[in-house]
Amino acid sequence: MTRPVIGIFGGTFNPVHVGHVRAAIEVAEALSLAAVEFVPAARPPHKNGEPVLDFPLRLKLCRLALDGLSGFSVNTMEADRPGPSYTRDTLASLGRARPDEDFCFILGMGDLLSLPTWKDGLRLGRLAHLAVHAREGLGLEHFGHFLAARAADMEAAPTADPAVWELPGGRRLTFVPVARLDVSSSDIRDRWRCGRRIHGLVGEAVRHELETHAAAVTAGWSRPVPA
Ligand code: ATP
Numbered sequence: 001m002t003r004p005v006i007g008i009f010g011g012t013f014n015p016v017h018v019g020h021v022r023a024a025i026e027v028a029e030a031l032s033l034a035a036v037e038f039v040p041a042a043r044p045p046h047k048n049g050e051p052v053l054d055f056p057l058r059l060k061l062c063r064l065a066l067d068g069l070s071g072f073s074v075n076t077m078e079a080d081r082p083g084p085s086y087t088r089d090t091l092a093s094l095g096r097a098r099p100d101e102d103f104c105f106i107l108g109m110g111d112l113l114s115l116p117t118w119k120d121g122l123r124l125g126r127l128a129h130l131a132v133h134a135r136e137g138l139g140l141e142h143f144g145h146f147l148a149a150r151a152a153d154m155e156a157a158p159t160a161d162p163a164v165w166e167l168p169g170g171r172r173l174t175f176v177p178v179a180r181l182d183v184s185s186s187d188i189r190d191r192w193r194c195g196r197r198i199h200g201l202v203g204e205a206v207r208h209e210l211e212t213h214a215a216a217v218t219a220g221w222s223r224p225v226p227a
Pocket of ligand 1: 018020023106109134181182183186
């Protein structure tokens with residue numbers, strides 16, 4: 001019997017938007033994942049001083065975005081860990097806590113290209129399968145170029161399929177083409193600050209929650225980031 005593979009979709013989700021939800025659904029369908037867990041970073045290490053909404057609100061928005069989507073849930077594990085939320089620590093602790101499951105970390109192409117700057121980023125394939133989805137026009141060609149340069153660091157070996165590479169321990173690194181939705185959290189924050197509408201960029205329940213807490217959201221997205 002093959003073990004279930006759980007998709008782990010990490011992000012800041014500041015806020016969660018339709019691009020996140022669609023990409024996760026398409027990866028789950030393409031790779032037959034048993035379930036997908038969104039894992040919001042409590043203290044995101046990569047966000048260059050951008051103001052971030054409080055963790056409980058980002059969590060609630062993720063729950064609203066996934067409401068009614070069977071097999072999709074929000075995992076709050078990063079709340080409990082002190083210090084920056086490093087993906088390698090998340091994947092390592094998932095492996096220790098749930099030895100009967102396999103995990104597949106889901107990330108966009110832009111994030112694959114930045115893996116060398118993550119803590120042990122090129123070693124994530126020792127902890128989980130990796131699923132990389134197209135984003136912002138970055139596709140299979142960029143995936144191939146990245147791996148041509150980084151295969152040794154990632155301990156990745158090509159297969160006959162240019163979208164699939166072998167990783168240590170029988171794991172796989174797979175490129176998944178997904179429908180292109182040019183939505184980003186930063187664009188949503190910019191629109192919000194200008195008083196423009198965000199309908200259609202986030203789910204209706206998410207938009208309603210943001211508007212219910214409008215003062216806190218505006219303050220959250222404009223306050224200086226603590227050093
Ligand atoms: P920001 O604009 O603040 O940088 P973001 O929109 O990229 O944020 P994150 O929370 O940083 O959102 O992203 C989490 C994951 O979702 C990343 O792997 C990212 O590549 C992916 N992602 C974000 N937006 C999209 C989108 N429109 N389509 C597909 N994947 C996306």
